[in-house]
Amino acid sequence: MIRFENVTKRYPDGTTAVDDLSFEVAEGELVTLVGPSGCGKTTTMKMVNRLIEPTSGQIFLDGEDIASVDPVELRRRIGYVIQQVGLFPHKTVLDNTGTVPHLLGWSKAKRRERAAELLDLVGLDPAVFGDRYPDQLSGGQRQRVGVARALAADPPVLLMDEPFGAVDPVVREHLQTEFLKLQSSLHKTVLFVTHDIEEAVRLGDRIAVYGEGRVEQFDPPTKVLGAPATPYVADFVGADRGLKRLSVTPIETADLEAPPVVHLDDRLSEATARMRAEGAHWAVVLDDADDLHGWVSAEPADPADAEADATVTVRDRARRMEAWLPLGAPLKQAFSTMLQHDAGWIAVVDAASEGRFLGVLTPTRLHEALRRSIDADERDVPRADVSLETVPEK
Template structure:
């Protein structure tokens, strides 16, 4: 990135609760720390307070108890409009202005903050490139001229326009078809790794939660935090019967997607020019399983990042890797 310096923040929920006048508890007495650079996914059924919690961070909803601190500062003491301008916000239906071009949409907050035209134009081009849209091609277009996935990419770019320290995402990929959704998930994970913005993402999809999150927070009705854990630990060792049921029966399959292939999982040696299909060390076990399933003789060559063969993976090695993941996470 050649433009704005990456920014990130620490977020602290200190005894935060939200109760509506009719007695409905949306969030109940939550204590939670979100680390700098962390991508925390919030998952749970409808009515578990995920979106309410998210909207309390930018004060679209005010808590009825507790405090929310960003880098030690109580957001209740800040001007709400200025707070929102410093927080990226992406929702499912994107909310692009239909009569403004893609470039004008992305430039919305920079314009409100008084950026000059040159700085704004450079930032728009930089962000379109970041989300893998061509500035000269897509910048002049209007939202209705884009696919759903492209509109969602523009929404992400707009949220990143002023390099916010916090980014809130509420079911950001929910309206995109499955193939496009997986591509967007991969792209956003790459963008987050590059920028390091602190992200809270709401999803109802446990697969998305464990694929994207550095940690996953599972909520039940009334905004009760049932478990907070890394994806691998969550899948290997659900803390409550609610979490176990929410994850479902395919825990081992989900664990494949969040566990990387390591050298200790390999069986035998592979020499130069080995004709077997190959997979890279550090690939997910899900990827390795796909390559292994298509291998004619049930084994694949494993290479390092330079393409040098470092060993061979067999079904026994894959099983060893999965057992390692389960054992390492306390199951």
């Protein structure tokens, strides 16, 4: 969708902002450009919509050389989101969102309908926020309006320059999560500039790590973290890159353990006898549809009562499960959930079937999953093909 061929930007004073840049962004791909201030990443982005003209080389958009396209027409085909948002202070949120459709000559009714649809898409109720002005919004809300405005004319390409950099860390993480959900349904081709390697890792399908005016590595996040191409990249991503990999390493079925499983209507005495026979201190509790309900201890609250009364069932003693995640969730979220609930394991369910239990993830298995991910990238093989050498338990 976007292709750079030997692109250089050199200013009259001799400063080279970008030097012989060549890479391609596939249709529907989100590529993050990351690097220190002054490395050329924003210049790269601004050359795509011709806010900056390259000194040499060519940039293609969907196979068309952008140098042959009128700049104004080009910009109306590309969504653009910046850190300062740039909303018009004298216009309502609804009118701000419909700016580009207005420039394209859409009718008032059509552009307001489109604006309302997009505000709802980014989590802002148009009935509540549509008639407000930018100064009546929080920073995070203004960023959402900026994203909605960029999407208003349904452009195939989005350029995003530090879009979440001006909000606090909590809001920033929330905006990142919401944007990933949005991108999963819209599949826009996105160039996303950031100076934050964690943001680049979390959002990007691939990452372009910039040195001074050139790309040092252009790879998926796991490869950048697991196999830095140069000492510069290794230094930039940091010595804790193994921890950063937790954000981009998903929970897979092979990472899970299969604990004892009981059902809500099982007799408690039989369930506890089964757990003890297997040497287990607890079991996962499922309902009749094999969906996750909770867990039960091998030691009932009142052992004498449980042994004496055959009517006591697992349902009477089961505890609801709070520490659970869907398959495919990142290991970082799994680790965070364990800490949040002070849990020695978390349950993993199949999100597609709305709760079907698949297994549990323990700290040991989480660590092994991370090691397999690193080894897989170093050897360029699927994660499932990696076997680990471990110290045998005594």
